[in-house]
Amino acid sequence: MAGVAVSTTINGDHVEYLCQPDETLLEVLRDRLGLTGAKEGCGTGDCGACSVIVDNRLVCSCLVLGAEAEGRQIETIEGMAHGDQLHPLQQKFLEHAALQCGICTPGFLIAAKDLLAKNPSPTEEEIRFGLAGNLCRCTGYDKIVRAVQDAANVMKGA
Amino acid sequence: MNFDPRYSNRSFSSVGTRPIRPDGVDKVTGRARYGADFNMAGQLVGRILRSPHAHAVIKKIDTSKAEKLAGVKAVITAKDLPDLTDGDAAMYDILDNCMARKKALYDGHAVAAVAAIDARTARQALKLIEVDYEVLPHVTDVDEAMKHHAPLINDAIFTEGLEEKPVKPSNVTKRTQYGHGDVHQGFAQADFVVERSFKTEQTHQGYIEPHACVASVNPDGTAELWVCTQGHFVYRQHCAQLLGMEASKLRVTSSEIGGGFGGKTHVWAEPVALALSRKAGRPVKLVMTREEVFRASGPTSAxxxxxxxxxxxxxxxxxxxxxxxxxxxxxxxxxxxxxxxxxxxxxxxxxxxxxxxxxxxxxxxxxxxxxxxxxxxxxxxxxxxxxxxxxxxxxxxxxxxxxxxxxxxxxxxxxxxxxxxxxxxxxxxxxxxxxxxxxxxxxxxxxxxxxxxxFGGQTCTDLNIGMDGSVSLAVGTVDVGGSRASLSLVAAEELGIDYSHVKAIVADTSSLGYNDMTDGSRGTFSSSMATISAARNAIKVLRERAAQMWDIGVDDVAWEKGHAVAKGEKHGNLGKLSLKEIAAASGKTGGPIAGHSELVADGAxxxxxxxxxxxxxxxxxxxxxxxxxxxxxxxxxxxxxxxxxxxxxxxxxxxxxxxxxxxxxxxxxxxxxxxxxxxxxxxxxxxxxxxxxxxxxxxxxxxxxxxxxxxxxxxxxxxxxxxxxxxxxxxxxxxxxxxxxxxxxxxxxxxxxx
CATH class of the missing domain: 3.30.365.10 (Aldehyde oxidase/xanthine dehydrogenase, molybdopterin binding domain)
Incomplete structure (x- = not known):
């Protein structure tokens, strides 16, 4: 199979790569670009561990083809902090211990960022449904929901 | 060492607080490296072919077409994992589960594996492997399996623990009994009796991270394994035994682990990855798909x-x-x-x-x-x-x-x-x-x-004090949910220093003595005991160094709140020496300061x-x-x-x-x-x-x-x-x-x- 040449923007940086037509964006990020922050938990769009934002839309990168990234703006977990300044969500996840094993954390942070961008003052129920596409097996979600609530308050005050 | 593990009532300054975990920033920035996040030069992709049948004799496996596919570097079957278990039935079962030998015993049982230059080639190669199965009757329900007419899964199994030795093989491997007193008499005394039957279905641990490893067997017989596991020391022993290696030649590093809940206490694909690497002469990365995780790892009993x-x-x-x-x-x-x-x-x-x-x-x-x-x-x-x-x-x-x-x-x-x-x-x-x-x-x-x-078990910890007064704590129990934070707190508590000066890491199998795995809720219990013991050993050294710096007897030096304190009126003008001050002088007082501990953490x-x-x-x-x-x-x-x-x-x-x-x-x-x-x-x-x-x-x-x-x-x-x-x-x-x-x-x- 011939490779597809793709020109895209990832975390604000211009990136070019060749990928196979059937290669997912997740495979490109992890295996070609070394951006291993997005995780493969299922490969079928059920767990959300590979969540990234493509043109302001939250997606499972395992369900997007690498070739589809052409001309898009992609945000991954690696671009969430600004230099040594953690994003308020990252900080609140740490403070609330909203992670145990941490494998789902990048996906949750990306999904929560997308949620708060669209709804800066979500109710608990809105947070729970907003993050229902991301699986966590360790925490029971309690501390994740509290971290997002706390981060939302901080971000509103900022 | 005369370590006394008994409880003594005390007040705490670090233990019981809620600081941020040492591995936290890596985990919220995507930098933490899990099983699938590690790569080696020249690495191949490994994939496993699995039985579509619940129960079948494997009559023949033809791998010739797969071997000829461009980009395929190794194809293995049970022949490449010969039985070296020497009568150890438990190890034989592990071997057979990693790669079916005579029969496929469940839907998803591994029957062959390939290593190829990329995932696509590996997937194609699996399709080219021809397995000739003779499908047998199967049984998946626990009650059905106990019936006399049920298909026999292993005709060499005769129920253990019965009063009379059975003459026929059975799917019931063992009967066990616990209790005391006389239940018949007890029920005779009862005014009310409830009797009921219950069933539970099989569930999976459901860790979000699939099993993943990178295996690299070198031409000189040494090997490395990077793997998500709850117990890298146990994985080392099992893999080495199954592959006929000396355990000392296999270095296992536990990656960050994306959930285990018991499911990562057993080897699954790791011996297969090592066998592929040995045959191909290159590192092999083997990551299960979610479907494989469900079909072939875990689950709990029904x-x-x-x-x-x-x-x-x-x-x-x-x-x-x-x-x-x-x-x-x-x-x-x-x-x-x-x-x-x-x-x-x-x-x-x-x-x-x-x-x-x-x-x-x-x-x-x-x-x-x-x-x-x-x-x-x-x-x-x-x-x-x-x-x-x-x-x-x-x-x-x-x-x-x-x-x-x-x-x-x-x-x-x-x-x-x-x-x-x-x-x-x-x-x-x-x-x-x-x-x-x-x-x-x-x-x-x-x-x-x-x-x-x-559970407690074998545990080993190193506590090294840097010349800047920082403390590096190397533990051998995999951190599944924040234990590095807890163990850092314990070291800080015992030494009397601030939590921020301690950093716990999980050491690999070549850097620390043997540790049992993180199971039985033992991680924080046992490693904190070993950490306390190691810290007390370090304090002994710190006191000796302070005594040397002051030129007084070590018996006159006590350790209080992170400081050496000279005891007795004659030393009244000596003040205190902080851990940091003693550490800074360590190059002149006898070299690096450390405390070690090796123990069996009894009494969980x-x-x-x-x-x-x-x-x-x-x-x-x-x-x-x-x-x-x-x-x-x-x-x-x-x-x-x-x-x-x-x-x-x-x-x-x-x-x-x-x-x-x-x-x-x-x-x-x-x-x-x-x-x-x-x-x-x-x-x-x-x-x-x-x-x-x-x-x-x-x-x-x-x-x-x-x-x-x-x-x-x-x-x-x-x-x-x-x-x-x-x-x-x-x-x-x-x-x-x-x-x-x-x-x-x-x-x-x-x-x-x-």
Whole structure:
């Protein structure tokens, strides 16, 4: 199979790569670009561990083809902090211990960022449904929901 | 070393606080490296071919076409993993599970594997491998497998533990029995007897990270393995034994682990990856797909349990009996035995008897899952206990308090308890506002108790003090949920320095002595004991160095709040020396300062919990909603309370999934029908309420700080607590887990037709 040449923007940086037509964006990020922050938990769009934002839309990168990234703006977990300044969500996840094993954390942070961008003052129920596409097996979600609530308050005050 | 592990009452300055974990920033920035996040130069991609049949003789495997495919560097079958187990039946089973030898024993059993230059080539190569199967009759249900006419999974198995030696082979590998007293006499004294049968379906640990490793076997016979595991030292031993290597030549590094819950205590694909690397002469990365994780790793036992409990009118239990049948997959296990040990552990019983049967079925090999075997036994027993309380007309909490085990009680599985938390958790539940909150239409409240042994085991820790006064703590127990934070707190506490000056890491198998794996809720219990011991050894060195700096006798130097202090009036003008000052001078006083500890952490204190939950049931659809959930559990001493709460909440959430929704569904063809997160649905954020926690601290007398393991007990009560809640909501006793909508509707219908 011939490779597809793709020109895209990832975390604000211009990136070019060749990928196979059937290669997912997740495979490109992890295996070609070394951006291993997005995780493969299922490969079928059920767990959300590979969540990234493509043109302001939250997606499972395992369900997007690498070739589809052409001309898009992609945000991954690696671009969430600004230099040594953690994003308020990252900080609140740490403070609330909203992670145990941490494998789902990048996906949750990306999904929560997308949620708060669209709804800066979500109710608990809105947070729970907003993050229902991301699986966590360790925490029971309690501390994740509290971290997002706390981060939302901080971000509103900022 | 004369380390005294006994508990002594003390006040804490670091332990009990809630700092941010040392590995936290890496995990929120995506930098933490898990099993699949590591790569090596020249690395190949490994993939495994799996049996589509539940039970089949492997007559022939033709790999020639796959070997000829461009880009394929190695193809292996069982021939490439010859039997070197030398009569060790348990190791042989592990070998056979990693790569089927004569028969495929379950849908998903590995039969061959390839290593190729990329994933696409590897997938193509799998399709070119031709396996000639002779399909055999299969059995996947635990009760069916016990019947005389059931297909035999292993004709060399004759049931152990029977009074008469059996003459025919059986799917029942072993019978075990626990208890004391005379149950017949006990039941004769009872005014009320409840007798009921229960079933639970098979569930998976459901860790979000699939099994993943990178194996690299070098031409000189040394090898490296990077792997997500709960126990890299054990993986090293197992892999080395299966591959015929010296363990010392295999260095295993545990990656960050994306959940294990017991499922990453067993080797699965790692020996296969090493065999592929050995054959190909290149590193091989092998990552399971989610489908493979469900079909070929985990899961827990499916069970069938009969319980009979009798009590007097005043609520005293006179006798308790249970028969427990646990599926083991196709290999012998001790899952029913653990169930038989834990079933009645919460209670003070004069007459108790439990019998366990280990049952082979054509399902994946049963693996440990968080307090393995205890939740199912607790479901059956705690359901019957609730029913009995109702028959007597007693409040279920009061009934349990009346019969709860205490210090000095002989446990149903043998030992006599020391100070334990079952009574206090019940009293806390009795007084909890949750128990008094009003309920609405179609809502029910349930509560239940749970027990877990906890484990200690071999443990080894190095504590190195840098010249800048920082402390590096190398531990050998894999951190599955924040233990590096807890162990750093313990080191800070013992040394009397700030938490920020300590950083704990998990060392690889070449950097530290042997450690048992992180199982049995032992991580923080055992490694904190070793850390305290190592810190005390370091303090001894620090005192010697201070004595040298002051030119006084070491007996005149005490260690107080992170400082050496000269004792006695004659040294009154010497002031103090901080750890940092002593460390800075260490180059001139004898070199680096460190403390080491190697010990067997005996005396893991047993753990008890009591849970309360409120459930609403829709009688039209049978769907359920968890309205409120409360966990009360004894932690001994909560080292990092936030992570203790996290263990309580996480176990409860897994139990909720197990109770209400999760199950392996097999078709008549013996194939798993739901090997994915869409059809095997674990609880999502919108399924759950906040999970309230209450930490009790009844010190473990066998740990300097009183610590008990906390990780597992929290999954024991939920099945029963939720079953009791649903039963109370709908007025029908639920006896089959999970209580999915169809099962609840069927139970309601059966009651109506009753």
């Amino acid at each position: 069970t069938s349990i009969d319980v009979k409990i009798g009590a007097k009118k005043d609520g005293t239990i006179t006798a308790a009996e249970a028969t427990l049948r646990y599926s083991c997959g196709p290999y012998a296990g001790m899952w029913a035995e653990i169930g038989a040990m834990t079933a009645f552990a919460c209670y003070k019983l004069e007459n108790v008897k439990t019998v366990g049967y280990e049952v082979l079925v054509n399902r994946p090999k049963t693996a440990a899952y968080r307090a393995p075997s205890a939740p199912m036994a607790a479901f059956a027993v705690e359901s019957a206990v609730d029913e009995l309380a109702k028959e007597i007309g007693m409040d279920p909490v009061d009934f349990r308090i009346k019969n709860a085990a205490q210090e000095g009680t002989r446990a149903s599985y043998g030992p006599v308890y020391g100070p334990i938390g079952i009574g206090p958790t019940l009293e806390a539940v009795k007084n909890h506002p949750h128990m008094k909150a009003p309920l609405g239409l179609n809502q029910g409240r349930g509560m239940a108790c749970g027990f877990w042994f906890n 204190g047993v753990s008890f919990a009591t849970h309360i939950c409120d459930i609403e049931v829709d009688p039209e659809t049978g769907s359920t909603r968890v309205l409120r959930y409360t966990v009360v559990q004894d932690a001994g001493k909560a080292v990092h309370p936030t992570y203790v709460e996290g263990q309580y909440q996480g176990g409860a959430a897994q139990g909720i999934g197990w109770a209400l929704n999760e199950e392996y569904i097999y078709g008549k063809d013996g194939r798993l029908q739901n090997p994915g997160f869409l059809d095997y649905r674990i609880p999502v954020c919108s399924d759950l309420p906040m999970i309230d926690t209450q930490i009790l601290e009844i010190p473990n007398p066998n740990h300097p700080y009183g610590v008990r393991g906390v990780g597992e007990t929290s999954i024991v009560p939920p099945l029963a607590a939720i079953a009791n809640a649903v039963s109370n909501a709908v007025g029908v006793r639920m006896s089959h887990i999970p209580m999915s909508p169809p099962r609840i509707l069927a139970a309601l219908e059966a009651e109506r037709e009753g």
